[in-house]
Amino acid sequence: MIRDCKKLEQTWRWYGNYDSISLQEIVQTGATGIVTALHHIPIGDVWTTEEIEKRKKEIEDAGLRWSVVESIPVHEDIKRQIGNYENYIENYKESLKNLGKCGIKTVCYNFMPVLDWTRTDLEYETADKSTALRFEESALAAFDLYILQRSAAKSSYPEQVIQEAEAFYKKLSSKDAEILTDTILAGLPGSEEGYSLDEFKEMLKSYKGITANDLKEHLYHFLKEVIPAAEQAGIKMAIHPDDPPFPLFGLPRVVSTESDAKSLLDVVDSVHNGLTFCTGSYGARADNDLTGMVKRLGHRINFIHLRSVQHESGKSFHEANHLEGSADIPSVMRAIIEEQLNRKKTGRDDTDIPMRPDHGHKMLDDMNKESAPGYSLIGRLRGLAELRGLETGIRNTLEIH
Incomplete structure (x- = not known):
């Protein structure tokens, strides 16, 4: 022992x-x-x-x-x-x-x-009705392609994900789009910085x-x-x-x-x-x-x-x-x-x-x-x-x- x-x-x-x-x-x-x-x-x-x-x-x-x-x-x-x-x-x-x-x-x-x-969702409902954090690839791609409109976004995803992202985006209300943007850019606990859409675009440019x-x-x-x-x-x-x-x-x-x-x-x-x-x-x-x-x-x-x-x-x-x-x-x-x-x-x-x-x-x-x-x-x-x-x-x- x-x-x-x-x-x-x-x-x-x-x-x-x-x-x-x-x-x-x-x-x-x-x-x-x-x-x-x-x-x-x-x-x-x-x-x-x-x-x-x-x-x-x-x-x-x-x-x-x-x-x-x-x-x-x-x-x-x-x-x-x-x-x-x-x-x-x-x-x-x-x-x-x-x-x-x-x-x-x-x-x-x-x-x-x-x-x-x-993450892309902070209130994902699980089988027991508790809520969890979720990362959904099509949601991130929808943000990247249609909200951020990053010029090289399309080359970052497989065709199937691009199609799913388009369908995802078409279902978003303006409020949903705002929530998705805030979830991705506002900064989750432990991260010390959050960004507006324009600020985020400038930060991406700085890494070019x-x-x-x-x-x-x-x-x-x-x-x-x-x-x-x-x-x-x-x-x-x-x-x-x-x-x-x-x-x-x-x-x-x-x-x-x-x-x-x-x-x-x-x-x-x-x-x-x-x-x-x-x-x-x-x-x-x-x-x-x-x-x-x-x-x-x-x-x-x-x-x-x-x-x-x-x-x-x-x-x-x-x-x-x-x-x-x-x-x-x-x-x-x-x-x-x-x-x-x-x-x-x-x-x-x-x-x-x-x-x-x-x-x-x-x-x-x-x-x-x-x-x-x-x-x-x-x-x-x-x-x-x-x-x-x-x-x-x-x-x-x-x-x-």
Whole structure:
């Protein structure tokens, strides 16, 4: 019997003053760690120790721990390598240094250009009448072709999707078109920027000529600059995959597959250059072998988002219940626990990897309350409870306590 192996640290994403869910309510979910950011600080500015300590004290006064920063946003100039990007990188390093001084040791971030995570429907009704987030390829194509009217849009989609998009658009009322536009451009929770239609068009123009290879090289440059600073600060960096994991609006996305992840890890071979393993984002692609990715890349996983999506036709999907859908979450959980055992055997001190239930359906009393899309209270509580039980059951089966 193997004993004394720490469990995953159960965490909860909280949006500070913007969040309708209180820290006291989070305490009652059983989570012990908070995942949050200083959303009020402009992108590119330094996070000062004063601001960090203020947020940290607020969390600790509620009996919780600030476990993970999600996220320090990467300025668009860094992604494009234009303007003041070098100064923004230096500011990023300074923020990491200050977080390290304050005892916060894990930072999640992403490198998605212009748009953060993207959905086309925030109120998709599931079989049990709860509502979920959905990405519908024909809806995105309808927006791209007929609302945004991007010149190269037609070459981005198969003919069948173009036909479905035309049919979709013809059924839209003006109000529906406005809702679709806001859903795509206004910015979902965690994204720090929203755009008007004209602003979005200008941002797309600013990426003209930047290929996937260019964006990868810009990411690798960022890693070579930032990871040494993270090492000095004692911080584990954890890059979040693209969501969804494929190009949108002609913009390249370069953290979508196992190959992408391995390449960026190889650029700076350090445990401080690690992954946020999001089973929902990677899992939106059927060709990503989630369990295999944990087995092969698990030693570089610094943070975990657990959720499942249900694949539909083409690239479409919707958020499933945490233990349902297209992802084999039990198999993934077992692989994560096995990774923890490997860490213990090799003397690593980071066996209690932070994990959070990612997204959740609106259900029960969630329906009567305001909450950020994907970040309902009861829906995520259900997810956390299911994941907690799954972990406990697997550990008991393996006789790990």
